[in-house]
Amino acid sequence: MSGPLLKVEKLVKHYPLGDGIFNKDPKVVRAVEDVSFSVEAGETLCIVGESGCGKSTVARLLMRLVDPTGGRVLLEGTDIASLKKGELRDWRRRMQMVFQDPYSSLNPRLTAGQIITEPAGNFERLGRKKRETLAAELLKKVGLAPEIMHRLPSELSGGQRQRLGIARALSLKPSIIIADEAVSALDVSVQAQILNLLMDLQEETGIAFVFISHDLGVVEHIGHRVAVMYLGRIVELANCEALFAKPIHPYTEALIAAAPVPDPTYARLEVPVEGEVPSPVNPPSGCTFHPRCPLAVERCRIEVPPLVPAADGRLVACHVRATQ
């Protein structure tokens, strides 16, 4: 196998608004527009952006929880976006997901052991003994005591529950895990523990992550590369250090400037980004960021900026900054 582990090409997802029986031209929510990126084995790609920018939709598209409107998702060279449901099942083993809410992502009626061994049980028959061995092994991997396997989710803390979610994802020994806001529902101290757990797992097993978050602090801690999304499009894709050191796209700049810094003497840079995120039902023409952008010129209103390589090899979609 050559090429990247996961390659996403021109992924598009439009959600129709209402049904189109009586409505000749139904409006659509342009949740994801023309998103392309790739993930190498053992790498962490972070996707950041505000609420409603399409991050979670990308995660759901990658897992095929929703079918894309267009584009391809190549996992080890196979386009899983076009597979039939039956063929898809086998590919699910290589790509797993950790969900945002550790409360709703675990079935309250099943014990921890049942929850984390269920995926493995879908592909091979597990006897009682085998299931318990597997459960203990998985629990150990995520830093939990094996006794926990007999508990119900309601008897566990948020951090413990999220560890179960990770153990469940590991159950099939995937080569890539999609983590959709995997730590945002947790306390900050627990967040750090979970992030370190993920990084340790990556070091041990060489697993790749697509880590979706709105928290720049978290992204800076865990990411190798970062994709910044705005209104369904990637506006900047760069190495983590480079991005935080010198953001190129004005939106990235504003996002980083707006993130809180744990230093009371730090004077915040005021970046003039005004207004609200426009509706993805009726996105602005040209560059979707132009109505809020301090640098916008006439061209931004007309032409969608392509994602082009900048000087240091990162990709930026900005008419003004990309050529500088």
Next chain:
Amino acid sequence: MAHISDTLTSAAAGRQPVFRFVRVARQRALVLIGGGLLLLLILLALAAPFYAGDPRNIDPFVRLKPPSPEHWFGTDHLGRDVFARAIYGARISLTVGLISALLAAGTGLLIGVVAGYLRKFDNIIMRIMDALMSIPTILLAIALISLTGPGIGILIVAVALPQTPSVTRLVRSVVLSVRERSYVEAAVCGGARLPKVLWRHVLPNTIPPLMVQSAIVCADAIMTEAGLSFLGVGVPPEIPSWGNMIASSRLYLATAPLTIFAPGIFLAVTVLAVNLLGDGLRDLFDPRAKRRR
């Protein structure tokens, strides 16, 4: 101040075993009373041959007699024993009520899950259900029975069919909310096949509301059966049922009131028992209702 001391004493009372027993018993009282009454009626109906006379035995010499040691509730216009007929009538009512409730619950569960989870069929199924709901229960049942002629089997179907839409709607709404929970999506990501996702992650959530709804459906079914038998389209007239007893005795209300009151009271008590059971189950399953009490 009075309010504070009130809460203090009731909090203290909650810790005493005796008071806790009373509180729990009150929560479950409805279930116990309703269920007990229903169980008693079922046992009475099952054991009928051991203590009640022949409900079909016609004796023209003892027509419309008042209660006596031989005929506890007196006799009807053909000299048949009213007590025996009321007890045997329970068999019909309970059979039709329970089986059609089961049938409606089962069908509704199946259709509801399909409509709620496989959204492709949702619109078609729910419009058919809406159409079914718009037809009056008794009218729909009469139409069905007139297609095949009277019989217990068709009666059960005719009573169950109009009840199916309410169960379907309930199950669908529960499934719609559950399918969005991320543990269901996690199961799909984990490679679980559709039947397993439904059986293990979706169906268990529908059971509590389904049980409550089934009790309501059962009470409704018993009433519908009585109504149909009263109109003469239910069970054949030679089989005693509360509905046809009331129908045939209504001309003798003045001379032999028990001939009409006996089946009427049995009917009322049965429906009451089932409703109490349903209310009790709802309180047990709904934590908010419990706190309000």
